[in-house]
Amino acid sequence: MSPEYTPTELMAIAMARSFRDGEVVVMGAVPTIPLAACRLAQTLHAPTLSYIVGGSGTVNPTPAALPTQSCDPKLEGGPCTLPLPDVVLLEGRGDVLDVFCAGGLQIDAHGNCNLVCVGERERPKLRGPGSVGLPFLPAVGRTIIYTLAHNPRTFVERVDFVSGAGDRAELVVTTLGTMDFDPESRRMRLASTHPGVHVDDVVAATGFQLLLPSSVPETPPPTREELAELRRLDPGGSLR
């Protein structure tokens, strides 16, 4: 019998499981979920994982509670801070950073991300904040995409504007399940559904034809240890 948890907590746990020891992870705005995932992975199976909270450039910060903003002053107690222009240099260098955690207003079948606009850029239906660091996606080892908005407006066949390319997209984590990419076609493929979610639910929430393997496993629910550690890192309940 598995303990009770929220979809957001399972997202952080699924992301944490994908990090490997020794990797360097970079994340952007609203870092709550990837930051939780990095800290959880460090605690459980990847002790030498490093992470950079982009924006602030703080490296391996361990704030008492999970911040929801990337330049939260609470992040400044970490062992090191990279000046932001240096983070930019290292993102471009291509051989230092292993994982980029990204998101978008729109995410498409090939893992392209859009933070600029829905509709025409000159006269958009919805103007997003802008591309920020997403152009670096193909320069970093692999991309993990995450979003709380698994719906047909977010998951579209083709993004209205490419802020960052999906060339190295490897994993997508949402409140409904996880997706990976078919190695041949590079199209998004359902990899697992979260407990209680049916394949049909994910298909209906996705605005393009999701590749479906012959059998789709369930995302393993959090273990007691995973959830206990996560809750310890998140005493404020940011993920609940």
Add this chain to the structure above:
Amino acid sequence: MGTRLVSLEEAVASLVPAGATVGVGGMHMTAAPMALVRELVRTRVRVRRLVTSPSTSLQADLLIGAGLVDELVSPYVGFEDLGLAPCFRRAAEEGSLRIVECDEGGLSHALYAGSGGIPFIPLPPGIERTEIPAASRELYGETKDPFTGETHWAIRALRPDIAFIACREADEEGNVAFGRIAFTDRLLALAARSLVVQVERLVSQEEIAAHAPGTTLPAFLVSAVVVAPGGCRPTSFPGEYDRDEDELRAYLAAARTPEGFAEYLGATAG
């Protein structure tokens, strides 16, 4: 020893040329030079082009909402966990603001180039896989690597006529200690033709010297210093105060409509 201390009113009225490219610092909801920005809004200074940090929030949204900005160069305008930027969004959706798309890396390199008299900087791979360069041909152009013959996208140098940033301390002469993470604000300061720094407090020359090598903006790069304790509110200044979340949320709620924004401006203009 001269002094670079000026009042808020003097800093804005006498230093901003007409039709200027203006740089404004602060990253996300941290260290935004709000005292200076509010003075720009109060005196209705027209900004031909606004250049921001890689991620900006209230400092840009207020200027845009007040109808003072013709053109924007910014990789991100938003309030992160609190939501989208209401005035920026409205202006973009109405088509009343010209937006030069750019990215974080491009902006940082463009300011570096501007700081050093470098006309443009070729960019690392990744940008060519996006729609940004095609949307912003005045900022991104193709160039040939003279050594390999390969083609790369390059970013053009950015040189604001004047930049506004917020730091912790300055002495009267105008030597400035950031006293916080500088983000790209040092590059913005170096790239700008003139620079106004808002500080939390004035300190003696001995104190500023005691903070070296953290005192990284020499007075000769600084046009004016304005002492404005708490002047980044409602954004945060690390080590001094956190962001005022209630006030930021009140702004976001008010600015949802042009009328609400106007009321907010009237109430906070003082």
